[in-house]
Amino acid sequence: MQKLLCIICAMLGAIVSAAQAGSILSPVAIVSNTFGADPYGFDPQENMINQSNVSPFVSGVDDFAIYAGGTPKAGCNNCDGMYFGRDAPGNIDFDLGQTYSVQALGLFNSGARGITSVDVYTASTSSFAASTLVGSFQPSVIGDPVTNVPISVFDFVVTEARYVRLHINDFARPDGCNCLGIAEVTFEVSAVAAVEPTTLALLGSGAGAVFAAGRRNRSRAGG
Numbered sequence: 334m335q336k337l338l339c340i341i342c343a344m345l346g347a348i349v350s351a352a353q354a355g356s357i358l359s360p361v362a363i364v365s366n367t368f369g370a371d372p373y374g375f376d377p378q379e380n381m382i383n384q385s386n387v388s389p390f391v392s393g394v395d396d397f398a399i400y401a402g403g404t405p406k407a408g409c410n411n412c413d414g415m416y417f418g419r420d421a422p423g424n425i426d427f428d429l430g431q432t433y434s435v436q437a438l439g440l441f442n443s444g445a446r447g448i449t450s451v452d453v454y455t456a457s458t459s460s461f462a463a464s465t466l467v468g469s470f471q472p473s474v475i476g477d478p479v480t481n482v483p484i485s486v487f488d489f490v491v492t493e494a495r496y497v498r499l500h501i502n503d504f505a506r507p508d509g510c511n512c513l514g515i516a517e518v519t520f521e522v523s524a525v526a527a528v529e530p531t532t533l534a535l536l537g538s539g540a541g542a543v544f545a546a547g548r549r550n551r552s553r554a555g556g
């Protein structure tokens with residue numbers, strides 16, 4: 334009976350560990366942005382998700398932790414996401430392209446005009462009608478904005494979702510300008526843990542065997 338329980342535990346452990354290996358992902362689209370567009374056209378919002386002037390990675394493939402651990406940099410001269418001139422708070426909503434297990438935000442915050450307070454929400458639909466607050470963070474605004482913006486990693490509550498909202502409460506204003514700058518936004522994701530039918534059958538048969546063994550033990554104790 335103990336051996337059967339160990340086998341079941343090992344199978345459950347394998348499922349859980351498989352869900353924790355994360356890749357670095359670029360969102361495929363920005364579906365909503367209440368800050369609006371750069372009125373001068375120098376810093377289009379797509380610059381947040383196109384790896385412009387960022388240490389390159391293969392989206393959805395490269396290991397997130399290894400990439401972030403390599404101290405990647407964004408060197409930004411008009412590779413930021415915005416100089417919108419709109420005040421916080423506001424939302425920027427990202428489409429990951431499909432449903433993932435979403436684990437962390439990898440943010441290349443602008444060295445001068447970056448986010449200083451953000452709440453992160455995830456949702457299964459772009460309307461965010463039903464969303465989950467997965468974390469609240471106060472990023473540091475560090476690095477030379479033109480040549481040296483490092484990645485900052487924020488682990489949050491793991492959820493299965495396709496859409497992620499950055500609810501930006503505030504950003505830095507070194508010269509008083511409402512000029513938010515985000516060099517690049519990435520996420521750590523892994524495939525949604527699909528429990529294979531064969532695994533379910535094994536778990537079911539294992540549980541059944543344990544139940545049967547328990548009944549036999551009780552029968553012997555009672556007899």
Ligand SMILES: [Ca+2]
Nearest residue numbers: 380385412516
């Ligand atoms: Ca960029």
